[in-house]
Amino acid sequence: xxxxxxxxxxxxxxxxxxxxxxxxxxxxxxxxxxxxxxxxxxxxxxxxxxxxxxxxxxxxxxxxxxxxxxxxxxxxxxxxxxxxxxxxxxxxxxxxxxxxxxxxxxxxxxxxxxxxxxxxxxxxxxxxxxxxxxxxxxxxxxxxxxxxxxxxxxxxxxxxxxxxxxxxxxxxxxxxxxxxxxxxxxxxxxxxxxxxxxxxxxxxxxxxxxxxxxxxxxxxxxxxxxxxxxxxxxxxxxxxxxxxxxxxxxxxxxxxxxxxxxxxxxxxxxxxxxxxxxxxxxxxxxxxxxxxxxxxxxxxxxxxxxxxxxxxxxxxxxxxxxxxxxxxxxxxxxxxxxx
Ligand code: UDP
Numbered sequence: 604x605x606x607x608x609x610x611x612x613x614x615x616x617x618x619x620x621x622x623x624x625x626x627x628x629x630x631x632x633x634x635x636x637x638x639x640x641x642x643x644x645x646x647x648x649x650x651x652x653x654x655x656x657x658x659x660x661x662x663x664x665x666x667x668x669x670x671x672x673x674x675x676x677x678x679x680x681x682x683x684x685x686x687x688x689x690x691x692x693x694x695x696x697x698x699x700x701x702x703x704x705x706x707x708x709x710x711x712x713x714x715x716x717x718x719x720x721x722x723x724x725x726x727x728x729x730x731x732x733x734x735x736x737x738x739x740x741x742x743x744x745x746x747x748x749x750x751x752x753x754x755x756x757x758x759x760x761x762x763x764x765x766x767x768x769x770x771x772x773x774x775x776x777x778x779x780x781x782x783x784x785x786x787x788x789x790x791x792x793x794x795x796x797x798x799x800x801x802x803x804x805x806x807x808x809x810x811x812x813x814x815x816x817x818x819x820x821x822x823x824x825x826x827x828x829x830x831x832x833x834x835x836x837x838x839x840x841x842x843x844x845x846x847x848x849x850x851x852x853x854x855x856x857x858x859x860x861x862x863x864x865x866x867x868x869x870x871x872x873x874x875x876x877x878x879x880x881x882x883x884x885x886x887x888x889x890x891x892x893x894x895x896x897x898x899x900x901x902x903x904x905x906x907x908x909x910x911x912x913x914x915x916x917x918x919x920x921x922x923x924x925x926x927x928x929x930x931x932x933x934x935x936x937x938x939x940x941x942x
Contacts, residue, residue: 604938605641607688607708608632611695612660612677613668616650620835621782621808623863624715627760627930628694634931643688645681657681665810674698682706690938692739697725704733709941711737711755717858717881718748726752737941739934742882745860756937759886760861761930764922766838767870770846771914774873776802776829777906778848780841780864783807783814783822788878790821791854791899793830798903802829806836806844845871850909853877854899862886869893870921872914876905888924892917 610616610628617629629652632644636653644650648658659677667673678699685691685707693699693712703710716722729736730752737755740746746754777796781787789805796803809818818832826832836844845851851868852875859881866886868875875893877883887895893912894905 604935604942605687605689606635606643606938607681607684607691608635608642608644608654609678609681609691609693609695609699610644610646610650612647612674613663613665614647615663616644616646616652617838620837621810623760623861624694626863630761630763630927631692631931631934634927635934638931638935640935645677671698678702690942692934692938697722697729700726700736700738701729701733703736704729709735709737711739711937711941713739713741713758714745715741715860717860718745719858723748737937739937741861742885744858744882744885755940756933758930758933758937759925760863760866761925761927762863762866762870762921763927764870767842767867768846769870769872769914769918771872771918773910774847774849776804776848778844778851778868778873779803779805779807779854780836780844780851780868781807781853783809783818785817785821786855786857786859788852788854788856788899789818791856791878791902792852793822793825795852795854795899795902796830797825799906800829801849801906802831804831804833804844804848806833806841808835810835841867842871845873848873850893850906851875852902853883854902855880855883856899857881859883865893866921866925869917870925872918874909874912874914874917876902876909878902888920892920 614622614625616625618625632652632654636642642654644652644654645657647663648661659680688708691710700712740757779792865875869892
């Protein structure tokens, strides 16, 4: 198949720090190329891929994130060449999805964000003006607010397991990895660590003004006494942090569409304690790699139980469900359907 993968333009593929979508796009484009497909990746010029790379921007314009004109230039560069492809798989946001309606090639759009509230309503309108654009969810729970959209497949994310080696031992600190905001719950992780008197390492993205405000108000005042913020971490540091943690806390309070951090942690042999929101029960399964609690106040009591989980069991759980081959195969099937 001649496949175009349209990545968001804002971060390189793969990303140097934060960037869940960019890791998935990287893994998918390489996996499809390995399967012998003719793959073209539309991403920023500082990306690395086995596919042919097409870039409007030489360097990822992260400082312009969310601006419509740069995004339009990037998206249109792909749709402009639609007649060269059998299928286009768009991973950008609403703009890419709606413009899929004018593409000469079939378009499947992967929804990476939650569908509650305004984003879901916009997808509903897109469905009306661009009914031929097929949608791919990354968890079944993500579809819940709008189960009747034009869903063509559900393709849970995956991990390149070689990049997340397992270190089977009991670490000595709690870990929070994510973005600095209420939804991801860094402040809950802090509360748990303070209650138990355990060391906590926090790593995460804090680039946007709202993230800085949240951090200054809810996290920073509690730093010290074993609670430390390491900033945004790159892949190597992230893996080391995950491997050596005792438990990764995922105390979210939002409609998490997937939650890569959970499978990254389990792949490294570290159990996860997560709150039951969004896709958490789907991703965590029946508890081989961690514990799902109803609310964050139950986390302290769950730590001792998490200590009992075999790190190799965590690893196996991810290998069986979130291997790249499964994800690439699922996408191939969705493309065939769309064509
Ligand atoms: N991440 C990272 N460094 C950081 C913070 C996060 O590499 O300092 C990565 C994290 O490991 C994961 C991604 O960014 O791969 C976040 O994806 P996830 O699905 O967990 O959350 P999102 O932010 O997309 O809601």
